């Protein structure tokens with residue numbers, strides 16, 4: 001089958017790592033005749049904004065909706081406020097395409113020696129609610145600049161939202177033959193929304209007799225991430241808790257240069273979007289220092305999403321083999337450039 005892919009390189013190192021990911025896909029196609037990926041790239045980014053005063057054309061979302069998936073680089077440029085690039089570009093895509101799952105593998109690759117993951121076998125997945133919860137625009141502020149100044153920020157949790165993300169987590173655990181799901185909560189202190197969270201998570205868990213549900217308060221869970229990161233299998237978390245745990249998890253296993261993510265629309269009604277966790281990294285742009293691995297791994301997640309776990313595994317093996325051989329960019333302690341690391345990965349794959 002043909003995968004119709006929209007590529008959005010974005011800004012800064014987003015463009016540098018996207019070039020390599022597209023090269024990877026074209027090599028995969030060349031050597032594996034069972035897969036066909038048709039790619040169209042769109043240069044909707046901060047440059048586009050400076051010219052047109054918008055991040056994408058008015059029919060941008062409609063254009064993207066015709067694709068099976070979106071491969072995204074990173075967005076952000078100091079000439080455009082970050083809230084614009086995020087709220088007028090990434091957020092509309094996530095919301096319009098109902099990408100209510102943020103999927104983050106936290107896996108220690110062979111050869112990675114972060115002081116935190118040393119000699120432990122870390123391999124778990126964070127399933128973060130990506131559409132509601134703490135990240136809402138409901139609220140307001142009063143008494144500007146007076147001593148009584150205050151702000152209220154409401155968190156919105158729904159039965160459907162919690163049920164959908166929890167079901168995704170339990171289905172994922174079932175598919176992978178795993179035995180437990182860990183829920184991040186704080187229902188001792190956040191007594192309305194988080195008690196609803198606990199209740200619905202438990203209701204879903206009751207439907208899966210073979211999978212154990214563990215529940216931890218978020219503060220204790222953060223400590224366990226550092227002390228016993230090898231004990232987790234699947235974690236289900238609200239938008240805010242999942243966001244924080246994801247970056248903590250990524251730091252445990254090697255950092256931003258390698259961390260991938262997927263924004264998934266589980267019904268398949270809309271395209272899902274695959275992107276590295278990192279941003280446009282203005283401090284290293286143009287220096288050939290960007291690690292392409294996070295973008296490669298995100299591409300692997302995309303192929304896995306379309307049923308090609310076999311190719312995804314090959315990509316990961318090639319990445320690991322390059323790291324083990326010390327063929328890495330400076331963020332992983334090596335001296336190679338983006339292009340050289342990419343070539344190392346390609347050579348090991350084909």
Ligand code: NAI
Nearest residue numbers: 074075076077082256257278279280281283284290291331
């Ligand atoms: P960042 O992720 O761009 O950079 C943080 C640090 O990590 C920098 O020192 C950078 O050099 C390093 N780094 C990041 N990716 C790397 C890679 N692949 N290889 C080697 N080193 C890497 O985050 P920062 O500096 O907070 O944000 C920069 C811009 O990116 C801002 O405009 C921000 O809004 C945007 N951003 C965009 C995101 C997205 O497109 N999803 C996510 C995060 C930030």
Ligand code: MG
Nearest residue numbers: 243244246247
């Ligand atoms: Mg984050």
